Amino acid sequence: MATRVLLTGGAGYIGSHTYVALCEAGYECIVLDNFSNAAHGVPDVLEKITGAPVQLVEGDVLDRGCLDHIFHAHHIDAVIHFAALKSVGESIANPLAYMQCNIGGLVTLMQAMKAAGVYHLVFSSSASVYGNPEALPVPETAPLSYASPYGYTKLACEQIIAQAGAADPKWAVGVLRYFNPVGAHPSGLIGEDPKDVPNNLMPYIAKVAAGELPQLSVFGNDYPTQDGTGVRDYIHVCDLAAGHVLSLKSLLEENAGHLVNLGTGQGYSVLELLDAYSKACGRDLPYQIVERRPGDPAASFADPQRARDVLGFQASHSLDEMCASSWHWINTGAQKPG
Numbered sequence: 384m385a386t387r388v389l390l391t392g393g394a395g396y397i398g399s400h401t402y403v404a405l406c407e408a409g410y411e412c413i414v415l416d417n418f419s420n421a422a423h424g425v426p427d428v429l430e431k432i433t434g435a436p437v438q439l440v441e442g443d444v445l446d447r448g449c450l451d452h453i454f455h456a457h458h459i460d461a462v463i464h465f466a467a468l469k470s471v472g473e474s475i476a477n478p479l480a481y482m483q484c485n486i487g488g489l490v491t492l493m494q495a496m497k498a499a500g501v502y503h504l505v506f507s508s509s510a511s512v513y514g515n516p517e518a519l520p521v522p523e524t525a526p527l528s529y530a531s532p533y534g535y536t537k538l539a540c541e542q543i544i545a546q547a548g549a550a551d552p553k554w555a556v557g558v559l560r561y562f563n564p565v566g567a568h569p570s571g572l573i574g575e576d577p578k579d580v581p582n583n584l585m586p587y588i589a590k591v592a593a594g595e596l597p598q599l600s601v602f603g604n605d606y607p608t609q610d611g612t613g614v615r616d617y618i619h620v621c622d623l624a625a626g627h628v629l630s631l632k633s634l635l636e637e638n639a640g641h642l643v644n645l646g647t648g649q650g651y652s653v654l655e656l657l658d659a660y661s662k663a664c665g666r667d668l669p670y671q672i673v674e675r676r677p678g679d680p681a682a683s684f685a686d687p688q689r690a691r692d693v694l695g696f697q698a699s700h701s702l703d704e705m706c707a708s709s710w711h712w713i714n715t716g717a718q719k720p721g
């Protein structure tokens with residue numbers, strides 16, 4: 384019988400790509416999503432890509448009754464917990480909503496898992512737990528901090544997982560610290576589609592390329608980086624999805640947890656990304672330099688060695704491929720899940 388995995392937030396950007404990767408690897412998936420930041424059409428599109436019906440529960444991770452029902456109705460072997468709020472700016476404006484959803488959601492989920500005797504969990508953490516990194520590339524042993532309520536919730540969740548594990552050795556949790564996921568599935572049928580004006584760089588550039596926004600505002604060009612603009616570790620979302628499959632496989636085989644960075648190890652500046660996207664869409668994209676965005680580190684890119692050693696993970700897509708796949712997704716808009 385196939386290993387059955389529950390994906391909270393499985394209709395979202397990273398969840399949907401991981402769903403496809405898990406199906407391809409032979410796992411059976413159940414998606415739980417409240418569609419607060421995912422289109423209702425995503426499950427149909429996932430069905431189209433994988434050629435198999437999607438098992439979907441529309442519900443919330445904060446709803447303990449809903450979780451209990453899922454664990455009761457299905458034999459679940461493991462959970463991948465994507466469901467969370469992820470906008471840094473929104474978290475500064477409304478910190479309590481972030482505490483409730485991100486921290487409350489994890490605690491509710493882990494309690495329901497424990498009650499059901501399910502102890503294998505993959506958790507979506509973030510490079511935001513490194514705050515403003517002191518040394519580059521950033522290893523997992525770097526000092527931890529946060530620059531926003533969002534970052535605080537990810538750090539708090541990691542600590543909750545560590546304490547739960549210390550109290551009960553049955554837990555086997557894979558903590559994955561994502562750097563900057565970008566790009567889209569090669570089908571062009573799923574990708575990142577923020578409901579409002581995007582906060583993040585690649586979705587913003589994509590809207591400039593599509594003519595929906597006039598130009599990119601580059602937040603500062605006086606950082607101590609190659610061209611003065613902020614440097615990040617952009618990782619193709621399909622590489623990130625593959626990292627989840629490896630993490631899950633390791634948890635189930637080793638029955639022990641791990642904590643790893645998921646990045647490429649390579650940092651690119653805002654202007655380098657803009658150049659690469661201009662190449663992908665075939666025209667120079669307009670931009671202006673504006674003030675730095677408060678709280679932004681100058682540079683952040685992963686030391687990817689531990690993920691390679693522990694999981695055999697290695698990102699394989701180039702920056703050009705990330706941009707080309709994003710542009711392909713934007714251009715297949717007619718088929719976008721509504």
Ligand code: UFG
Pocket residue numbers: 469471509510511561562563582583584585587599600601602603612613614615653676679683
């Ligand atoms: N940037 C611009 N203009 C924009 C948007 C971004 O110049 O319109 C710059 C930023 O200043 C930064 C870079 O592009 O230098 C990347 O910014 P993003 O907002 O795309 O990504 P961040 O690195 O700020 O944040 C992302 C995720 C967080 C996560 C963090 C971990 O959004 O959820 O990576 O490092 F916590």
